[in-house]
Amino acid sequence: MADAALSVRIQQGFQEEVDETKLLDCMKCGFCLPACPTYVETKNEMHSPRGRISIMKAVREGDIPFDDSVEEALDLCLGCRACEPACPAGVEYGSLLESARNVISREKNPTIKERAVKHTAFEHLFKDQWKMNSLVGSIRVYQRSGMKSIVDKLQLTRVLPEILSELESVMPEIQKRQYTAQSQNSSKRNFKVAFLSGCLMNTVFSKTNDSTILLMERLGCEVVEPKGQACCGALHGHSGELESAKENAKRNIDLFLEEEVDFIVNNAGGCGAFLSEYDHLLKDDPNYKELAEEFSNKIIDISSLLSKLDLFNYTLKTKNQEQYVLTYQDSCHLRNVNRVFEEPRDILKSVHGAEYVEMKDADQCCGSAGVYNLVNDEMSMKILDRKMTHVEDTQAQIVITSNPGCLLQMKLGIKRAGLENEMKALHIVDFINDYLEIQI
């Protein structure tokens, strides 16, 4: 049981930071229920958007104490924000959840399991790219002997769930980045863009980042990749570590606005959404408010940029006239926050030699959700296994994603479903680069 003093502190925190008017925006119509993966899975209002909103409100007003059940309800939320586009009343659920989680994480000593995961994630891996990169060096060493030994090194074995070793088996070989942006003064320059490489993308999926830059350059962009970028802060923000998220945001704003670019490009849906909300994150900071708005307005995801670069006007066809069936799993934040879902589909549908099949409930979260699959592994795997039945129904050979977390999770899903021989999961950029010819 959570203790009474903590409960009082959290109630006070909610009163100060969880906006009452935003809570009242919810009129409890329930239109969001079918969109919410945790409700669909449990059929329990405690795990629905309007349930969680009413719980936050009840804690705020002191109708119920902050206890284990409240914590469970808020913890099990994926933060996928599928409830937002489903809500005709315009409830800003993401912002409510973020402020509630921020209060809870500040006031409470996280559980050992969470602490371990977050500590590793935030302090060791995601603090800045320099550390992440240097860690990758060591990860490569460890990878030879298996992920377990890193886990041992970081003393996580006691607390990390089974799923970690499962994830390990689907992790790509970690490589150092091979390619850096070329400074070019090409005459056919379309846009000047800055690439935000993302910490997970720059390490675990470094090849995808190389491909992203190559692709943009091929389509006539001048690409710069500012040195010393910080992690976007999404993982911090979504886990209630708002202060560190703000620090990262400011560092990125300073760095990126120095470059005079048309767009700031990212290839990870989760990062992109958070980056596009820096304006919201820093709205109360007089020094950064306007800069953050300028920054957020320049954020674009790679699929949207490819659309702006008229990728469909070039002929896209599969290499060696191979035939594929493709399907696409939405990145929650790309879809629900940035409302980008047509662009990647349009690209896939335009490929000669590939048949695109839309998956049932492609817009529902795969259960990856940041570090959710590590902390709430049971619910995450239920959601993933349901997702895999829909994936299987499409009979696709390639499942395309737009975000590293989703990509890992889909790889895991394919393994769990025993489909490794029939199917693979790829980031959209890798698919374009490795499987297609572009006739420019």
Added chain:
Amino acid sequence: MKRIVGKENVQTSNAAKISYSFDATAGFQHSPDVIISPENAEQIQAIVKVCHENKIPIVPRGSGTNLAAGTTPNEGGVVLLFNHLDKILELDEENLTITVQPGVITQEVIEYVENKDLFYPPDPSSKKISTIGGNVNENSGGLRGLKYGVTKDYVLGVKAVLSNGEILHTGGKLAKDVAGYDLTNLLVGSEGTLAIITEITLKLLPKPTYKKTILTMFDSLELAGDAVSQIISKKIIPTTLEFMDQGTVRVVEEFNKIGLPTDCEAILLIEQDGSEETVREEMKAISNICSQVGATEIHEAEDEYQAEQLRTARRDALSALARLRPTTILEDATVPRSKIAEMVREINRISDKYDVMIQTFGHAGDGNLHPTCLTDLRNEKEMERVEHALDEIFQASIDLGGTITGEHGVGEMKAPYLEWKVGKTGIDLMKNIKQAIDPHNILNPGKIFAKSTKKRVVVNNG
């Protein structure tokens, strides 16, 4: 209870109780003591027996989308869920019936039968979340009510657990049945106060082969109302004849972004189905009537996709209105169809008189309007004016020969007004029925019947 249903189906945590303390009605909330999810009718029987012996209230709950505070456990007790009883049991294509469990989602039934070229018409705007059990107990209507009627027109029979734990079967797969009192229809619309329904047999129709959808725009609410009365008086019964005023159109457009006209005062969404020839003919006649009455524009949906966008927009109306103010109180006044223009005028007059924000949309063809009051529960002064305005709207609709609720039910919310509509004799008879069937008053207590009736307002038009 844990012994009956297993501990995984019993919830008593604070978070769970709060999550089942409300429905879609603003301003009503009360926590239950326990939330139970039985897996079959036998378990329900056993639960009811325990509650009967110990006089514990039971609040049956579908998806909690009702708009009359029908599932708020205002006396605590058990909230009874049907989340495990959510199956379609049998489609009988020879008798054109479908038998379902109460927890099945309305939309699922509609899609299931349409895949077999059959048709289940009642389609409340909440159909993608509401349950058939909830629809039956509220006798819900929908966008197709004008031509096809409401839920009660499709319920052929039910299985139910009575408050003493006995099981009742009513009706059956029968086109006709006059064996005694019509108990099926007594249970339809009984709002969980008479029995717990565990199985429902519904009537189906063949799916219409053709339909057409138009959107018409008017410069005043009254003109739209006139168009409605004229269409029906010309003996044309469209499937759908829905109304939205400007304020509603604006918020709906803000959410849906499908290019609805936000500068006209009112729109009507009209749809007809049937054979292609008749539909074309009647839609032409409808368009002519609208033009004659003074429609500024008539726009025909190009395909089913566009038509569905328009219907979806209309279904989102209520929730989208919640954007405007913190509290959304919706009414369900219903008048004879011919009085629709007059009722719209009355609503506007009352809104001005009390200086409260009211936006109106609704099933114009059914005479069923949803004047929706946008307000803020935290502002006591304003809430007082809102209450007066709503009282006067009820009174106005009764004076025009109408009722206080067309499809949302009485629940806890409208209980104080019920006597206005049904009179003392009506209330006493209803109470006697309730007493005879549920003598300990354990089934959804505090609903339909209020401790006291509200004093009638004296309408002063001056």
